Ligand SMILES: CC(C)=CCC/C(C)=C/CC/C(C)=C/CC/C(C)=C/COC[C@H](O)COP(=O)(O)O
Ligand SMILES: CC(C)=CCC/C(C)=C/CC/C(C)=C/CC/C(C)=C/COP(=O)(O)OP(=O)(O)O
């Protein structure tokens with residue numbers, strides 16, 4: 001057993017980014033930084049939820065990951081599967097306990113989101129496109145979580161829409177990348193039942209929809225910070241071009257990684273826009 005596996009299996013880069021997006025949701029909802037206690041609780045509930053969701057995802061994906069992601073902690077033997085299961089449930093239990101101290105709507109949304117992550121990992125992932133929508137929906141719920149914590153939605157709705165759309169695009173393109181392992185396990189993902197070309201069209205469509213939605217906050221008159229969104233949109237459109245041009249594993253990997261970079265840069269742009 002490797003102790004670092006307890007951090008690695010949570011995919012800390014995703015969890016910290018998600019936690020920042022949760023607090024960003026609070027900020028853009030009310031136009032200023034929330035009180036420190038609320039910000040810390042929102043960050044922890046989202047981060048622990050994402051950590052528990054990633055961990056239980058790897059528990060259920062053990063067979064697929066042995067083919068697609070053999071370097072991950074479970075397939076490489078760095079952690080036992082049962083340990084991963086109990087560890088994920090502990091992370092989620094602590095997150096729920098903290099959500100109770102925010103407010104009732106934030107506590108209820110945490111219960112729904114955590115249950116959806118477990119259900120996704122356990123049963124929904126093999127469902128064509130439904131699995132993608134669940135993951136993207138959870139990712140879109142992240143800024144809304146911060147907005148619920150401050151009991152106001154405001155611009156967090158635009159942030160949630162962009163998060164949802166870009167993650168639908170990324171999840172579909174990740175499925176194109178993972179076709180080999182998914183076929184071996186009998187998963188019925190979009191590229192497997194519709195073909196990789198049609199799945200690429202769906203992924204590219206949601207990428208274009210993300211670019212269109214990214215200007216909504218500008219229409220709402222939000223400041224100069226939103227021009228930082230232009231390079232983000234160019235990266236998203238380039239990712240769409242790559243996956244439309246070629247649907248092999250390498251192209252899908254490059255496209256989905258570019259979308260991940262666009263997510264990180266977009267979050268920085270939203271933070272600049274919220275501060276400027
Ligand atoms: C215009 C534009 C792109 C706006 C961005 C909107 C926004 C705030 C996005 C943030 C979404 C978010 C909460 C991201 C958290 C981290 C993340 C990517 C979660 C989704 O993870 C599922 C994925 O399948 C994990 O795979 P991998 O990243 O390869 O480990
Ligand atoms: C709203 C609240 C309280 C929490 C949300 C927490 C977040 C940000 C969830 C969104 C991200 C998410 C759903 C993470 C867990 C599940 C996950 C890793 C899905 C993707 O897994 P796979 O489809 O198996 O793809 P890979 O394992 O190959 O990445």
Ligand SMILES: [Mg+2]
Pocket residue numbers: 057058061
């Ligand atoms: Mg997985």
